[in-house]
Amino acid sequence: MPSEYIIEMLHITKVFPGIIANDDITLQLRRGEIHALLGENGAGKSTLMSVLFGLYQPEGGEIRKNGEKVRIDDPNDATALGIGMVHQHFKLVDVFTVFDNIILGAETVGKMGFIKKKEARKKIEELSERYGLRVDLDAKVEDITVGMQQRVEILKMLYRDNEILIFDEPTAVLTPQEIDELMAMMKEFAAEGKSILFISHKLNEIMAVSDRVSVLRKGKYIGTVNTKDTNPQELSNMMVGRPVQLQVSKTPAKPGDVVLKVEDMSVASHIHKRNAVDHVSFEVRQGEIVCIAGIDGNGQTELIYGLSGLDKCTGKITLLGHDITKASIKARGEYMSHIPEDRHKHGLVLDFTLEQNMVLQSFQDPRFQQGGFIKPEAVRSYSEGLIEKFDVRSGQGPITRARSMSGGNQQKAIIARELDRDKPLIVAVQPTRGLDVGAIEFIHSQLVKERDEGKAILLVSLELEEVMSLSDRILVMYEGEIVGEFLQGQVTAEELGLYMAGAKRQGKEAK
């Protein structure tokens, strides 16, 4: 008798040192449905999917396919069962071409041991045509955008004729347009009878695309609901375990003195010959959150690099009256907290412990060293304080390796470190990227609190929703220039979208 469910994960338990990642979790996936898996960072979603994909062996529970018990010891077993996964961090060989990446591990080999490239290419081209998955088969993966890399991952699953598709936070790296395309594609797959597991903590996406939602919280199974019978508020309450405020509550800003003044700043691009940031001028005042909105890749990253000293820039930057255009990173750090865009590249030393990371910016501070010797007790108690205050969760507290922490908690650790430095200017680049509603609520409220204490906050965000709800003033960047400046409430999200896409711009150049 064919089971109603194509995949069932029954009573799965997975333990890591110091943490139960999955505690008796049951997940049942129906044929042809889009099943969303919702949970905070560290709730155990990725772990559960890794168990299904054979990357981890559970300590308890069983997996069934079509009602029959199966063993999945490694990803090869998973592939043989028709399970495919798009990981949050793509698993592609950077120096291979797109084509090589797609067939890698599933090459059809002819008599003489040669790969039958023609057939493979034909199949991929058909798939790509059918689903509108535009890729350049001969480009190297390192040269293509993340959006295209994701399409490569999807093509990999389709090429292997997988019928169960796992998407692990697929939208975190995509632009709004790409997200829409992905959603449409997922619906199409489901309509053709493929079953989809969709991991996310973005409620609007889940509401838009899924049929059913299962919620995990702190490693435990909370429940499964039909999407049409629920609403975002109910879901977020289930996920966080308490009523969550989805809207940022804040009073109107009372801007004070100018803290940061940027005049005519340009930053050269490392990719093309033009300036990535092209003669930009703006100010950030005390007690206001200025947000730089724009689609990814329009110079926001380089603007912050120039501002923080990670890259050279021309023009003039004045911070609290000091000209810091040529100042060292360390000198700038005296007045500036910086929550970096790339938490793995800049934010953390992944092989260091959490406590070592907590003092990354301040280890020279007399609080933490005496005559060049680190004071381990001071570092420990300081980090313990921050861990508690910012609710940073990890397996072993201060001595946890940063690498083994979940992304959301890594981000919380960075935010804890940077906000605690208590500098007059806070530069935050996508501080909530990849975080769940509970963490976003917390970070937003922290930023608003800092603003109310008179800090100047420069926020870079790609999320329109965040821009609209958090900022007091919005600057729109398009192709390295600021093309629009608005006070909060002066502009609708739709209109902002037009500026971001370059369809509209104010006057000549914003001041």
Add this chain to the structure above:
Amino acid sequence: MEKGRLTQRDGFKTLVASLISIVIGLLAGAVVILIVGLINPSISLAGAIEGIKIVLFGVFSTGRNASGALSFGFNPVNMGNLFFRATPLILTGLSVAIANKTGLFNIGAPGQYLAGTCASLFLALSIPSSKMAPGLIWLIALLGGMIAGALWGSIPGMLKALLNMNEVIACIMTNWIAANLVTWIFDMSDLKNTAEGTKTGYIYKTSYNGVQTPKFGLDKIFRGSQINGGIIVAAILCVVMYIVIEKTTFGYELKACGANRHAAKYAGIHDKRDIILSMAIAGAMAGAAGSLYYLSGNTEFFWSTYQSLPSEGFTGIAVALLAVNNPVGTIFAGMFMSMLNISGMQLTYLTAYNEYITDVIIAVIVYLSAFSLIIRMLISGRKKIERSKVTGEPIVPAAAAAAPAPTADAAPAAQPAAGSPAKDKED
């Protein structure tokens, strides 16, 4: 410290892993001796067993007694020579270990060793001992050797920091440049040993100028051996380096820079300067290795080195591996390597095994001994399986799942063994 917790500590696991791998290495060496002995018609089974005894306890070998059987006991010559030969190995091991700790692979130790040797010999032989106290000359020569090693090491460091050139390639290049440069410098020099007519291609011993490493009475304990105070200097350097790397803000900076250059830069650390400094410090240690070996006063430098690089430099890599990059661990790892060396010589002297097969046996032992990382992984893996067997029962209260572990040293290694997919855990 409660019993049982000790076994959970990282340092303890590392130590156990190193010891196990040494034992495995020695056993494998014994197997090789046995096989070679059985194949070789000139070696009987009894001879093979003698060979095994010597490999395991060669340091304590006192030759053969009147009845022709191997005798064992305290052998001051072997013991003293063990320390003497360990000195350069400890320091090149330290050099590689420091570089590894700061994210760099210093395969340039042979070149830095040569640079140190060259500078030390020049200083020790050129400053006339009639004008300056030999002890002072010795000190100047040692420091000069360390500085020369540091400068030589900083070349690949600079290429890495400023031009992002891979330090491994730069190190290999600078090794050969050093070999040929040193040969040329000595060829031009008037330090070639002409006093003893039987020798060609050798530089004077430093004792020719009255300069040699003080012995601190060690020669009284280990009579007849080449031991000198170099081993003490090496041990002190190891301890100092351990403190610098693990306890100071400077060491923190270097490690941060090595583990993630971008994050270090973001935090205002001078990443370029620190990479150069790491290599310079590593180079200074390898330089000190060369200095101390040739400043002993009883060693002679064969100046036509262009044919080969000093093996001490490469052995340093094995020493660092065995010591799992712990600066203090290199003291013991270096002594172990030196012990093998002594055992090998005993094997050649006392049995029918020739020096070539002795080298093969040593290589096998070194090779397997360097597997301590894998052993460590297995130890941790076994723990994991044990734990999972227990988890049939409810293990940890659920509330503890997300909370930080109660005490720091009670918790086992958070990170599953290197290379496991858990590295990518990201939820």
